[in-house]
Amino acid sequence: xGLERAARALARVGVLxxxxxxxxxxxxxxxxxxxxxxxxxHTHNVAGLAVLIGLTVFAxxxxxxxxxxxxxxxxxxxxxxxxxxxLSGAHDRAEMLLHSERQVLVTWTGRGxxxxxxxxxxxxxxxxxxxxxxxxxxxxxxxxxxxxxRLLAFGTWLAAQDAxxxxxxxxxxxxxxxxxxxNLRSLAGRYIEAQGGAVGGRALLRLRxxxxxxxxxxxxxxxxxxxxxxxxALAGLLDAIPQPIWHRxxxxxxxxxxxxxxxxxxxxxxxxxxxxxxxLLDRAAREQIARRPVGAAARAPAQPLRLxxxxxxxxxxxxxCETATETGRVGIAVDVSxxxxxxxxxxxxxxxxxxxxxxxxxxxxxxxxxxxxxxxxAAYQRLWGLDPAFLDAKPLDGEILDRLRAARKLPEQADFxxxxxxxxxxxxxxxxxxxxxxxxxxRTLRVLADxxxxxxxxxxxxxVSESMKLASRYDALMKEQAETLEALKEPVAxxxxxxxxxxxxxAFSVTWRVDPATLAGKPHVDAVIAACRALTPDQGPxxxxxxxxxxxxxxxxxxxxxxxxSDGTVLDCSAQPLPLGATLLTFIDVTAxxxxxxxxxxxNDALERASQLRDTFVHHxxxxxxxxxxxxIGFTQLLGDETVGALNERQREYSEHIxxxxxxxxxxxxxxxxxxxxxxGSLELQRETIDVRATVEAAARGxxxxxxxxxxxxxxxxxxxxxxxxxxxxxxxxxxxxxLSNAVGFSEPGQHVRVEARRQGGALTLAVIDQGRGIPxxxxxRVFDRFESNTLGTKHxxxxxxxxxxxSFVELHGGRVEISSxxxxxxxxxxxxxxxxxxxxxxxxxxxxxxGTTRGHPDGAKPNGRADSGLEAAE
Numbered sequence: 001x002g003l004e005r006a007a008r009a010l011a012r013v014g015v016l017x018x019x020x021x022x023x024x025x026x027x028x029x030x031x032x033x034x035x036x037x038x039x040x041x042h043t044h045n046v047a048g049l050a051v052l053i054g055l056t057v058f059a060x061x062x063x064x065x066x067x068x069x070x071x072x073x074x075x076x077x078x079x080x081x082x083x084x085x086x087l088s089g090a091h092d093r094a095e096m097l098l099h100s101e102r103q104v105l106v107t108w109t110g111r112g113x114x115x116x117x118x119x120x121x122x123x124x125x126x127x128x129x130x131x132x133x134x135x136x137x138x139x140x141x142x143x144x145x146x147x148x149x150r151l152l153a154f155g156t157w158l159a160a161q162d163a164x165x166x167x168x169x170x171x172x173x174x175x176x177x178x179x180x181x182x183n184l185r186s187l188a189g190r191y192i193e194a195q196g197g198a199v200g201g202r203a204l205l206r207l208r209x210x211x212x213x214x215x216x217x218x219x220x221x222x223x224x225x226x227x228x229x230x231x232x233a234l235a236g237l238l239d240a241i242p243q244p245i246w247h248r249x250x251x252x253x254x255x256x257x258x259x260x261x262x263x264x265x266x267x268x269x270x271x272x273x274x275x276x277x278x279x280l281l282d283r284a285a286r287e288q289i290a291r292r293p294v295g296a297a298a299r300a301p302a303q304p305l306r307l308x309x310x311x312x313x314x315x316x317x318x319x320x321c322e323t324a325t326e327t328g329r330v331g332i333a334v335d336v337s338x339x340x341x342x343x344x345x346x347x348x349x350x351x352x353x354x355x356x357x358x359x360x361x362x363x364x365x366x367x368x369x370x371x372x373x374x375x376x377x378a379a380y381q382r383l384w385g386l387d388p389a390f391l392d393a394k395p396l397d398g399e400i401l402d403r404l405r406a407a408r409k410l411p412e413q414a415d416f417x418x419x420x421x422x423x424x425x426x427x428x429x430x431x432x433x434x435x436x437x438x439x440x441x442x443r444t445l446r447v448l449a450d451x452x453x454x455x456x457x458x459x460x461x462x463x464v465s466e467s468m469k470l471a472s473r474y475d476a477l478m479k480e481q482a483e484t485l486e487a488l489k490e491p492v493a494x495x496x497x498x499x500x501x502x503x504x505x506x507a508f509s510v511t512w513r514v515d516p517a518t519l520a521g522k523p524h525v526d527a528v529i530a531a532c533r534a535l536t537p538d539q540g541p542x543x544x545x546x547x548x549x550x551x552x553x554x555x556x557x558x559x560x561x562x563x564x565x566s567d568g569t570v571l572d573c574s575a576q577p578l579p580l581g582a583t584l585l586t587f588i589d590v591t592a593x594x595x596x597x598x599x600x601x602x603x604n605d606a607l608e609r610a611s612q613l614r615d616t617f618v619h620h621x622x623x624x625x626x627x628x629x630x631x632x633i634g635f636t637q638l639l640g641d642e643t644v645g646a647l648n649e650r651q652r653e654y655s656e657h658i659x660x661x662x663x664x665x666x667x668x669x670x671x672x673x674x675x676x677x678x679x680x681g682s683l684e685l686q687r688e689t690i691d692v693r694a695t696v697e698a699a700a701r702g703x704x705x706x707x708x709x710x711x712x713x714x715x716x717x718x719x720x721x722x723x724x725x726x727x728x729x730x731x732x733x734x735x736x737x738x739x740l741s742n743a744v745g746f747s748e749p750g751q752h753v754r755v756e757a758r759r760q761g762g763a764l765t766l767a768v769i770d771q772g773r774g775i776p777x778x779x780x781x782r783v784f785d786r787f788e789s790n791t792l793g794t795k796h797x798x799x800x801x802x803x804x805x806x807x808s809f810v811e812l813h814g815g816r817v818e819i820s821s822x823x824x825x826x827x828x829x830x831x832x833x834x835x836x837x838x839x840x841x842x843x844x845x846x847x848x849x850x851x852g853t854t855r856g857h858p859d860g861a862k863p864n865g866r867a868d869s870g871l872e873a874a875e
Contacts, residue, residue, distance in 0.1 A: 104118035105118050105204060106148075106205040114152065159186070159187065169182065170203075173196040179198065181193070191209070244261035248328045254277055254279075256270075265278040266313065280311070281307060316337045317337045318334065319334045320334075321334075358378045363376075363380035363460070363462075364461075365380050366452075368456040371457075372394045383461055385407075385409075411438050426457055435449070442465070445464065486506055488505055490589065491507045492587075495549045496582055500523065501522050501523055501528060513535065545575055559575040570589070570594045572590045633663065640656065687726055696718050710744055712747050718755070725764045734805070753770045755767070765830055766833070769826065769828045783803050784807045803817075803829075810833070814833075
């Protein structure tokens with residue numbers, strides 16, 4: 001139409017173009033003459049020219065218009081092609097969207113027939129209750145009116161109630177454009193979502209299957225319900241936990257706290273904690289927790305931080321652990337105040353146990369589940385002699401065994417590897433194992449390997465070498481005792497605490513005439529006493545024996561009695577208590593002893609009478625014999641002094657003999673009296689500080705005449721610094737005089753006698769050494785006996801009291817006498833005086849006698865008469 005309008009416009013333009021020259025020509029032509037002849041010709045040319053010009057203009061205009069219209073139509077065509085391409089893409093997308101789900105779209109335009117689009121298979125599934133599979137095709141849904149009517153017959157494939165609701169909703173949609181959305185259920189049990197609405201003046205019904213979505217929704221709802229129930233249970237569980245637990249949002253704000261947290265911050269409830277933001281830990285503690293790496297940033301699980309906080313108004317020690325989650329951070333605080341106290345007590349107890357174990361002689365070593373040494377006491381290190389640095393490095397049990405084997409300290413094994421495997425198998429054992437180890441050095445160890453409940457092993461090494469030796473000795477001793485009891489001739493029996501016989505030797509059954517089989521049956525003491533009573537006329541002692549065996553007194557004591565048997569045998573019975581309530585019953589045949597006892601009693605009476613006679617003799621010697629002897633000595637001295645008249649040579653010689661003999665007799669009497677006083681315990685020392693050298697020289701002066709007469713040289717070896725001694729000077733001189741007299745008497749002319757004085761640690765030693773014949777071995781043990789005299793082939797004579805008196809006086813000073821001699825080598829007699837006096841006060845115990853006091857030479861030395869010493873009895 002546009003084209004037609006353009007053509008008509010061009011025609012009008014052409015006419016105008018042609019008509020304009022013609023009109024001009026007509027107006028300008030002359031009316032007559034020559035001009036009138038030329039007029040038609042000119043008009044014809046002008047008309048042709050005009051036509052030509054008009055056509056040219058028309059063609060030009062038409063060409064321009066054609067070009068313009070062609071460009072416009074080409075632009076429009078391109079726009080239409082673009083629109084068509086867009087519509088085609090939209091159609092494809094609509095088809096893709098429509099077929100992306102199992103759904104069907106029903107469209108009504110006005111009162112026309114509905115159009116059905118969508119998944120043919122889904123439409124077929126919807127009518128599965130009416131049609132067989134494969135009867136309904138996509139063409140039936142799109143072009144066949146019968147297929148559409150069947151689809152819209154909702155009652156054929158929907159439940160009756162759902163079909164009725166859908167029919168009403170579709171009618172309202174078509175009549176009033178009322179949209180709807182409802183969930184339906186097909187007769188096949190499938191869930192259908194029906195959605196209706198007015199779009200572009202059309203009524204649109206969308207049927208979409210939601211079976212899977214429904215199922216997922218139901219499952220999600222179930223999961224949600226379970227989650228809610230679990231969260232409620234978890235919240236209840238968290239509230240039941242006595243430790244404070246909290247959850248923080250990503251911004252650090254508290255959004256959950258359990259009841260223990262609320263109680264810890266003294267809040268009325270969880271809501272008050274969350275609203276007030278009440279914190280259990282102070283800012284410094286929270287910042288310290290925030291600085292710790294958590295989650296993936298941490299290489300290992302975060303260890304709890306031990307912090308101090310105020311819990312319910314009291315300062316407590318808490319182990320706080322806070323961990324990052326996807327929704328923030330969760331934390332828990334465990335009160336370890338009591339644990340810390342218990343741990344401190346446990347540590348003190350463990351330290352005490354370690355100190356105790358270090359004091360034990362039993363070696364103890366503990367290994368963990370990895371078989372590494374975690375503890376050992378000092379006895380373990382001493383037992384094996386291992387390097388402390390090696391033990392402190394926590395070596396493996398196998399490494400220790402290898403090192404001990406290299407040091408040859410383990411039992412020798414043919415297959416060490418198998419033996420080591422058996423030893424290490426104790427880590428997998430259920431019960432403790434007890435094994436003896438016989439070490440190469442001869443020791444025996446009892447090795448107890450006790451598995452720990454938490455894993456690992458505890459070794460106890462006990463050296464039982466001595467125990468085994470003692471057990472062996474005990475067994476041997478028991479056998480020896482049993483054989484000894486059987487070999488005894490005396491009856492022996494042992495009764496247990498219950499009064500039954502446990503041991504009885506052969507002599508018991510023989511003495512009391514009891515069958516050994518009866519004794520082997522361990523009869524009661526009453527049965528044994530009944531069998532023994534028949535042999536004893538006197539029944540009284542048996543009651544005491546029974547009481548000693550079966551008595552229940554708090555303090556058990558022994559019982560002794562004597563039994564006279566019918567055959568005249570006399571037995572001494574002794575019941576002695578033994579440990580564990582046992583009683584030892586022994587019988588000793590004292591028949592001969594009883595007879596001897598009577599004889600000894602008579603002899604004792606005789607000895608007592610003899611002792612009385614001796615005392616009487618000493619008394620007479622002291623008072624009756626010495627008094628006349630003193631008179632003899634006194635009158636002899638008067639005669640010798642010639643105060644009553646001059647004596648001739650023979651009288652003077654007789655007087656000297658009387659004087660010497662009287663003096664010798666006086667010395668003997670004084671020695672006897674001294675010994676009697678010592679025996680009676682009445683002799684006391686008169687201690688004083690005496691000069692040792694002066695005392696030795698005084699004793700030497702008393703024997704100068706004897707030395708000159710016997711042609712014997714005396715050497716005094718007394719150092720200047722020998723000092724003094726606290727002793728009885730008179731008795732010391734008497735000791736030295738007796739020893740010198742004895743040495744001179746048993747020395748040959750021309751020999752030497754030496755006196756030595758030495759200090760040894762404050763003690764004084766006085767020794768007299770001669771070069772005489774010496775003392776035979778069989779005689780040297782009797783030299784200190786009283787009245788023991790032996791001349792040994794010399795002219796020396798004596799009564800044998802010298803050395804006895806020497807020993808008595810030295811012992812009275814608290815010292816001792818030593819003698820060393822050999823035939824042909826002389827004799828050395830040493831008297832050792834202690835530095836301090838003995839606590840006995842200078843007395844020697846002895847039987848009381850009636851001996852008188854000592855009299856004699858004023859300085860204790862004998863006169864120039866014959867020496868009389870006990871040493872002559874030996875030499």
